[in-house]
Each structure stands twice: as C-alpha cells, then as structure tokens.
Amino acid sequence: MERLLVFPRSFPDESLYSLAVRYHRLTANDSYRQTSQELFGTYSRTCGSILPCCLHGLSKRLAGFYSLAELIDCFTLLPLYQPFLDDAAYEGAKAAMAGNRGTGLKMSLGITASRFLKHASFRYCESCVQDDTQRYGVAYWHRIHLSPGTCVCPHHGEVLRSLTFPHSSDWRCMLLPGESVGTPVMDSYGATAAGTVAEMQLWGLEHPSSVGELLNGGLLKHRMAELGFFKSGRIREKIFRPFLMERLKHGPSTNEFQEITYSCDWVLRMLHPRGSIVQPLKFYLLCWLLELGLCELQSFRPLAKAGNEYVPRRNNTNKTLDDAELESHRSAFLSCSNSKCHDKLGYQWLYRHDREWLNEYVTSHPFLRARESLIDWEARDTALARDLLIANEQIMSMSGKPKKITRSSLVRQIGQTHDFLRRPYKFPKSILLMNGLLESDHDHQIRKVRWAVKHFLLSERCATSVVFRHAGIRKSHMTEAEILNILSTV
Template sequence: MMNVLPQIYSDELLYSVLSRYKRMCGMQSRRAFLEDVYGESKMLTSIFFPQYLERFRENLPPYSKITVDELIWNHTMFPFYTAFLSKERSDLIYSMMVNGCGKSIENLVGFSGGKVKPYNRLRYCPRCYSEDMDEFGESFWRRFHQVPGVLYCLKHETLLKSTIVPSTEKYADYWCADVDVCNDVEDDTYDERFMELNRAYIQNTMFLMDGDYQKKELPDTVDFYVDRLREKGLASANGFIYTKNFVHQFLQFYPSHYLSLMQSNVDESQQANWLRLFVRNNAKNRSPLRHLLVLQFLGISAEEFFYDQSILGRITARVNHVPSFDLEDRRNAWLKIIETNPGLNRSQLKEIGKGLHTWIYKHDRNWYDQVTPRVRARKKRSPVIDWAKRDEECLALAKQAVESLLNREGKPIRVLPATIRQEIGVRRWLDNRKLVRTRQFIKEATEDINSYRIRKIRWAIGELEAEGVNMTVYKVQLYAGFGGNNREITELIRQLFILEV
C-alpha cells in the first residue's frame, strides 16, 4: 500500500501525479514502482488512458478520499476523446480504465485509424512552468496542454512547447515536468487570426474537458449538422447538403495553414475529403477536434450542441420508381460499353456510361453484378529489406546521436533509448529485433542514473567556476537541478569535490 500521495493539482494528468510520487520516493526500478502503485508490475501504462484504477484506488493511503470517477473525469483524457463517441463505447472504455483489460484503449478512441493524431510528445507552457516553480517549487503535466489542436495556453496566450517526453508509448517511463525537459523559452507566435480561431476552439475544448455534457449518438449528431447547414443555406429543405458550397465556405472561414496545424487539411478537388464524409451517416472515425472545427464554422458552441435536443435532420420521401426505358435496350447498351472497354474496373465503366450505369444499377442490380467485371489492380510487392545494411546505417545514426547528446552545450541530457531516438528523429521502429548491432550499441550506451548525475554535477561545477562563483555543495546541487533536500546527491557532490581536489 502507498503510504503517501503528492498533492494533486487542478487539471493534472494522473501520469504526472505518479511521476512526482516516483521521484518523491526515490524509486529507480520501474517494476518496484508499479508493484507499489498497482500491486503488479506486468501491465500496460498509458499516459492518456491509465488502466486498473480501481486497484490503484484500493492501494492509496487510508486517508485518501479520491474516487475512481474523479480520477477518470478530472485527471485523464477520457472526457475529451469520448465526448462524441456512442454511450456504449464510452462506457466500455470507462470500464476498461476502472478494471483493466491488458489491451490498448487508444485504438478504441481512434488513435490508430484516425488521421488526427495526439501530440507524440508531452507539452507545456513556459509561463505556467515558471509560475508553478515560484508557487509550488515544482511543476506538473496539465491535461489541457496535451489536447490536439490546442496551440496556446489560454491563461498566458503563450505558444505551447514540446518536450522530449513521449506521450503515446505503451510502456511509458515516468518523467516529471522539471528543468531537464521543460527548458524551452517562449519565442514563436502566430498571427492574430490564428489566435482568434484557436481561442474559440480552446473554449469549446474546455467545455468537453469539464465533462458536463449529455451524450448524442452519431445519427443525431449528423442530423444536427444537417439542420445547422440548412439554416446557413448550405442544405435543401429536405436535408440534401450542397457539398461543394459547404466545402468552399469552410475553406474561406479557416486559413489553409491553420487547418494544416489542426491536422485537417481539405482538398476541395478530392471527392472523398474528410469534410464531405463528415456529414454522412457512416461508421468512419470522427476526431473530436474535427467536430469542434465544424461546430465553430457553424457558429455553434460545444455547450449549445450537447444541450440542443430539437433535431429534424433529413426528410425522406418514399417514391416508387417505374422504369421508363426498355430493359433489353438498356442491357445491350451496357454490354456494349463493357465489350468496347476491356480491362476497365467498375468505377471506370461508370464514368463512361454515367446515366446508363445509374439506371442499370438501380433497376437491374442482380444482372448488373453478373455481367460487370471486377478488376483490381495488383499491389506492387514491397522491396525486400537488406537488414544488415539497415542495421549498419542505424548504428551510424545511433553513434552520432550519442556523441551529440554527450557533447551538447548546456545542461546535460541523459543518454537513454528515448533520447537517442529523439535526437535521430525516429520512433520505436529503431528497436526492431533485426537491428542487432544497433540494439546492442544502444543498450551499452544507455546511461545509468548515477553516471548521469555525476555528469550533471561536473557540468554545474564547470559552469559555476566559469562564472567565478564561490562554490559550495549546496550551490552546486541547486544549479544542477537536484533541489536542496536530496541527501544522496549531497553526499555524491562531496565525494566529487574530494576527487576533483
């Protein structure tokens, strides 16, 4: 059982709380840490969707009154990513977080198949970080800063910065929001129009994160969009959407570069762009980010969307169509098109005989399926990878990355598999088992915590010497970023002072 729990800050990710707890207890072993928190070490750890929360709650100190429901709604990304999902799927995800399932929840919310991806590094606001350090003596990871599409800190209107901390790995390590990773300064900015658009997006996001909304199922959501498009003159009285005008006005409302930042580019010439498909009743994944973009374009807040129950949607009329052409004539004409265009697939044949295709497909479907060929282009075989050559190339990159990390100016960065990948600019594929020499080198080059501490201390000593400061153990400890209360570090600095002298 855990004997103590750090203060949980407003909007703090549970991952951040656990990272601070791990540092507070001075734990180095990930296995021991997970056993201390959950009672078991072999499990997935997700930054956005932690599991086994009931087990975690039972392991909390007796005085703790925090509930699983409070953890999920106030300290995970659950309320944002499930806002537009069905109640059935949302309840399933909630249950998986409470009881655990051993499988990744991210796939259920659309991370794998969706085009809108979460930021793959944790982000922070430099101004919030400075204020936290002044007020609390430490900082923490805020949920709101990790929401895709949130470009600014609303409180300070400061551009959010990325760190080296990966956010979507299945077996994430526990990194605190400290000076080792939050060392960027505010400099970049966007123009006022971008800020204006993003402020409105952020306000809607804040409503979702509060979790104070009533579920709408997908058919009701689509009908709601149809109603609002009808009000803007972008749909007929029956609910037929004037797609071309809709897409055109959407692109006039949002600058193209802004849509690119929001991972939502729209190609006006593409028949199946995401905006055209968004307002159709289909099972395609819809990111909450894109829901908020469409609502903002329609001039509707997230709160209005969830509480407006007056939905009309499309109005369908049943009409019994009687063929007005001779069936045999139509069949012969379609067979002629197939005969004179061998090798073409159904889509290509449809383009040649548009009206005829529509008639045959509607009134004589079985015959159409029997006579119309299905031609599929063969997929090109992927080239065989020369893994020995790939291993040699990756090894060279890894060596360069380690050398760069060790010789970089400024506060040292610990040499870890994650920081090596970050330095190269690649993801976890560098850990492929076939990259034997690369994996072995990274394993050997990985810096243990004690070596990293010594390197930081020597760096701090060198910096203070260059500044002409009268050095003490305490000053070195603070300058290196260890704080002043870690006795183990204090003793290590004393030993280094003796060796250096």
C-alpha cells in the first residue's frame, strides 16, 4: 500500500471532504477519481458525505499520522450522533465508515427516514470565509455548517449560504467555499431559534460525552417538570401541545425545519422513542422549544449521576406501632364502602405503615371495573332483521332475469357492510333469518325457468335445452318432472 508523501494540515472543525479538496489542489490532480485512488485506494463515492467511508485505507496511507478513530471523531459528523446511539449501533457505524462500502449507513442511523437529506447542501458562512482566508490563507468547509439543521453560523450568527456547483455538477468538481454562486438557505425569520440550535449542535459535536450525560440525567423530563408539563411520571399533553404549537410558530420554517415544525407529534414520539434513533436536530430543537439554551445545557447537573435507578421514598418502618392503632386503621379501611382500594379511608396510612397487610388485601380483592355496553345490540338486531326482509322482497320483485338471493346481494341491498357477519353472536335473529332467506341453486333455477316460460311464452312442446337456454342455465339442478310441471301450469 502506497504511503502519502504530502497531506494538508487540518484546520479547526474541518471536514474530510475539505481536506480531500485541498489535497487535490496540492497535488494538481486532473480528476477526483485520481485523488480518490491516492487517498483511499479505491473510488470512494462518499467522500462528500457527512459520514464518509474508506477511512481505514486513508489511515494506513497516512502511516498512523491520523488513526481511524481520529479521522472519525475530528473530520466527520458521527460524534454528533454518538450520544443518541447504543454501543452496537455506534460500533456498526464506525465499522461501515472504515470499510469500502457504506450501503445502509444513513438508513441505520435514521437519517434517511428523517427526510433531512433532501435539504442537504454544501453550506458556508461568508464571514468564516473571510476570517479563514485571512488567518489560514484559504477557506475550508466547516463540519458544523454541513450538519442537518444548521442554517445559521454558530460563530457569527449569519445565515449560511448554499453553494451551487457549476454546470449541474456535484461535489466531485472539488470546490471550496465561496468559489461558486451561493444562495441563502433561509430568510431572516426564525434566525434566532436557528442560531440557538446551531450553537447547541456545535457544542454537542465537540462534547458528545457531555450530551450523553444530559440524556442519561433526564434533562428533557427535568425541564418539563419545571414548566409543569410532567407530573407523576406522565406528560400533561393537554397543556403541553398548545405550548409547543405556540413556540413552533416562532421557529424556523424552511429547509430541514419544514419536516418537523408543522406538527408537534414528533416531540411525543421522541420522548417515547421505543427503540428508534433520535435525530440530533430534533433533540436540540426540543431544547429550544422548552426554552433551553447552550448555557442551560452546560450548567445542567443531574440529581443522581450514579444512574437512572429509582430511589423510593423512605418509609417509617422503624417506628413501633401499637396493635390497637393498626386495628383501628384496618377496621376503618375495611368498613369504607368505596370499591376502589385507593379511595378507601386510611389507604395512604396503611401504604406507609402496614404495606404487607395492604398488599395481601389488594391481591385477594381485585377491583373489577364494570363495563356497560354503550350499544343496544338487541335493537340493532331487530332493525337489521326487518331490513333483511325488505331487501329480500325487493330482490324477488326486481324486473328482468331473477337474481339469486345470497349473503352478498342482501348486504348490498340493505346498504351495510359485512361487519355484522363477522360478529354473529351480536345479531342472532338476523343471522338466523338470513340463513332462512338464502336461496339454493335448485330454488334459483326454479324461479329462472318460471320467468323464462312466462317471458318467452314457452310451451310444453319446447325441448328442455331451449328452456335452459332462455333461462340462462348451464348446469341443471332440476328434474325433468319439475320442468314439465312448470311448463304445464303456465
């Protein structure tokens, strides 16, 4: 494996793509393909991504100047996602970035499902371009500017600009910020909120372990409890939703924020993730919605750093209780007429002082909630049976060739769905009546032959085949005697 003899010195918060562009110009290569082969040993299609791959080959070519972990932590956006991933997902992402194939990487991190990718672009800050050119002699791509949801520069507070590559090309033309036309990614409305989110994302990118402590310490629930939206382990959704909707009106309404600011349902799903990966943008935007800023995130200290273990309230178990006092509270509890244990007199006292006896009582006296039916099924059954009789008469009196009376024809005639057929125990009279109304093939053919004889004026001299042809019968379920009897009675 060839070793790279030259490689540019990295700048603060520089992305891997920016290093590749500067290497491309340093070596004066003709195309990105040549640059990719020299850097990664293969044609990498992810060099311009926020989560590039083929990093193991690059680390080897640098002869240990940058380890694989340093390349991932210092030049990609994976540290931004690290606090929201479990160990298996994080190790899997690192393995994908080290290898030559990154298929499914963004999907596994929930980025594809978030629909943020369709708003992704190469963004830069004009003030950063000027400062970097003056300080380092060249502008470069900042990682934080490329992160989903960063529309305002966290250093200068300016709205970022999206670079348009010339001649409908893409990032493989190897440009640096400001070298092509750039358009603002959003208007000034909501820039304050976007700037706060950008500052928190920059801090989260640089301090993933601190963000992990916030998540483990229950920052969001702690803040919701302070605002009165979280009580007794439950979210007070009736007052929480209006608060969120009012705050969202003042939030950014363009780019990635379009996917999440139209509704607050994602907030409740994020508070109960159920195994899904939380996107960093959603976490930091929720922090802003809860009136949290970077200072509050940095100063937050969880009450119990040892873990998320539940610490129960201390009971007065050491207190010596008089038998008479116990008996009086038990008697008052038993004599109470309320059916619910929690509503009985003295429940709280027994819970604190005589919990073992209370548990035995609750176990032996389970509360069975009486559920009254809100639907009068008998009345429905009677009405349905009446409708079935009317439908049967309507089908029998239809003009033209007789129509067979089946379940489907009856249901279509009464204008109801087949739902009552799936619940026969709710409609016993209707089901019994319907079974009696259904017409067999034999009875249906009898009606069709009578109709054909009357409609076409057939006589006894007609052959059976002629009668069947006029009646539309292919396979007979009738006897010759029955046909002759019908012909003779007309």
